[in-house]
Amino acid sequence: xxxxxxxxxxxxxxxxxxxxxxxxxxxxxxxxxxxxxxxxxxxxxxxxxxxxxxxxxxxxxxxxxxxxxxxxxxxxxxxxxxxxxxxxxxxxxxxxxxxxxxxxxxxxxxxxxxxxxxxxxxxxxxxxxxxxxxxxxxxxxxxxxxxxxxxxxxxxxxxxxxxxxxxxxxxxxxxxxxxxxxxxxxxxxxxxxxxxxxxxxxxxxxxxxxxxxxxxxxxxxxxxxxxxxxxxxxxxxxxxxxxxxxxxxxxxx
Amino acid sequence: xxxxxxxxxxxxxxxxxxxxxxxxxxxxxxxxxxxxxxxxxxxxxxxxxxxxxxxxxxxxxxxxxxxxxxxxxxxxxxxxxxxxxxxxxxxxxxxxxxxxxxxxxxxxxxxxxxxxxxxxxxxxxxxxxxxxxxxxxxxxxxxxx
Numbered sequence: 001x002x003x004x005x006x007x008x009x010x011x012x013x014x015x016x017x018x019x020x021x022x023x024x025x026x027x028x029x030x031x032x033x034x035x036x037x038x039x040x041x042x043x044x045x046x047x048x049x050x051x052x053x054x055x056x057x058x059x060x061x062x063x064x065x066x067x068x069x070x071x072x073x074x075x076x077x078x079x080x081x082x083x084x085x086x087x088x089x090x091x092x093x094x095x096x097x098x099x100x101x102x103x104x105x106x107x108x109x110x111x112x113x114x115x116x117x118x119x120x121x122x123x124x125x126x127x128x129x130x131x132x133x134x135x136x137x138x139x140x141x142x143x144x145x146x147x148x149x150x151x152x153x154x155x156x157x158x159x160x161x162x163x164x165x166x167x168x169x170x171x172x173x174x175x176x177x178x179x180x181x182x183x184x185x186x187x188x189x190x191x192x193x194x195x196x197x198x199x200x201x202x203x204x205x206x207x208x209x210x211x212x213x214x215x216x217x218x219x220x221x222x223x224x225x226x227x228x229x230x231x232x233x234x235x236x237x238x239x240x241x242x243x244x245x246x247x248x249x250x251x252x253x
Numbered sequence: 254x255x256x257x258x259x260x261x262x263x264x265x266x267x268x269x270x271x272x273x274x275x276x277x278x279x280x281x282x283x284x285x286x287x288x289x290x291x292x293x294x295x296x297x298x299x300x301x302x303x304x305x306x307x308x309x310x311x312x313x314x315x316x317x318x319x320x321x322x323x324x325x326x327x328x329x330x331x332x333x334x335x336x337x338x339x340x341x342x343x344x345x346x347x348x349x350x351x352x353x354x355x356x357x358x359x360x361x362x363x364x365x366x367x368x369x370x371x372x373x374x375x376x377x378x379x380x381x382x383x384x385x386x387x388x389x390x391x392x393x394x395x396x397x398x
Binding site: 025 | 259262330336339340343
C-alpha cells in the first residue's frame with residue numbers, strides 16, 4: 001500500500017521534472033500527495049537531475065530516489081499533474097486510480113510534430129517581424145526556423161545529447177541563412193540568423209535559473225544556470241564554426 | 254506602422270512558442286495576447302527610459318501581473334502563460350552578437366555583449382520576483398485584516 005504511494009508520488013515528481021516544472025512545484029506536489037494519504041514527516045529534496053522522497057507511516061520509514069536525465073518543456077503536463085494532485089487531496093482518489101491517471105499522462109501525446117514544425121517556422125518569422133525586419137526577411141527566417149526545428153527533432157530521435165543537437169541545429173540554421181544571403185542581395189543575414197536562433201536560445205532557462213536561486217533553491221539554480229550556459233555555448237559553437245568558415249572562404253557575409 | 258509590425262510579430266512568436274512548449278489550446282490566445290502586451294509596453298517605454306535593464310524590469314513585472322491574474326482566472330500554474338508571453342524579450346540577439354564578435358576576434362566587444370545578455374535575462378527574472386513578492390504581500394495584508 002505504502003510502496004504504491006511511494007511509487008505514485010515519485011512518478012508524479014519525475015514527470016513534473018521532465019516537463020520542466022519549477023523545483024518548488026515538484027517538491028510541493030510530492031509532499032501534498034503523500035500528506036493526502038496520511039503520511040507524516042514527509043520530506044522531499046529535488047534537483048534538476050534527480051529527486052529524493054521520504055516519509056514515515058506507522059513507525060516505518062519509506063525512501064526512494066529517482067534519477068532524471070531528460071528534460072524538456074511540456075507545460076500542459078505540468079498543469080494536468082498539478083490539478084491531479086489537488087484532486088487527490090480533495091476527493092481522495094484511490095491509489096490505483098491515481099497510478100492509472102499518471103500512467104495515462106506519461107504516454108500522453110503533445111501537439112503533433114507537424115504542428116510544432118509549422119509553428120516553429122512561423123514563430124521564427126514572427127521574431128523577425130519583432131526585430132523590425134522586412135516581410136521578405138521574415139519569410140526567409142521562416143525557412144531557417146523550419147530547418148532548425150527539423151534538425152533538432154530528427155537529432156533528438158537519435159538520442160545524442162542536447163549539446164550536439166543544439167550545435168548542429170544552430171550550424172544548419174546559420175548555413176541556410178548564409179546561403180540565402182548569398183543568392184538574394186539587400187537582406188540582413190544577421191536578423192534572419194538571430195530570429196531563427198531564438199528557437200534554440202536558452203533565455204527561459206536562464207530566467208528560470210535566476211528565479212530558482214531567488215526562491216532559495218540554490219543548487220537547482222546553479223544547475224539550471226550551468227545547463228543554460230552549456231546550451232548557449234553549443235549554439236555559439238555551431239553558428240560560430242559556420243560563420244568563421246564562411247568568412248574564411250568568402251571573405252565576409 | 255512599425256509598432257503594428259512589432260505587435261503582430263510578437264503575437265505570432267508567443268503563439269508559436271505556446272505550441273512548442275505544449276500549453277493547452279484555450280490558453281494559447283491568452284499567452285499570445287500577453288506577448289503582444291509585452292512588446293507594446295516595451296516599445297512604448299524603451300525610448301523614454303533609455304536603460305535596457307530598467308525597461309526589461311518594468312516590462313516583465315507588468316507582464317507577470319497580467320499572467321498572475323490570468324492564472325487565477327483559469328486556475329493553472331503561472332508559468333504556462335509567463336514563459337510564452339515573455340519570450341520576445343529574451344536576449345537572443347545579444348548572444349548571437351557575443352559569438353559573432355568572438356569569431357571576428359573582438360574579445361572586448363564580445364565580453365560586453367555577453368555581460369549585457371546575462372544582465373537582461375537577470376532583469377526579466379528579477380521583474381517576476383518583484384511582482385510575485387508584491388502579490389504575496391497583498392495577500393498577507395488582506396489576511397491580517
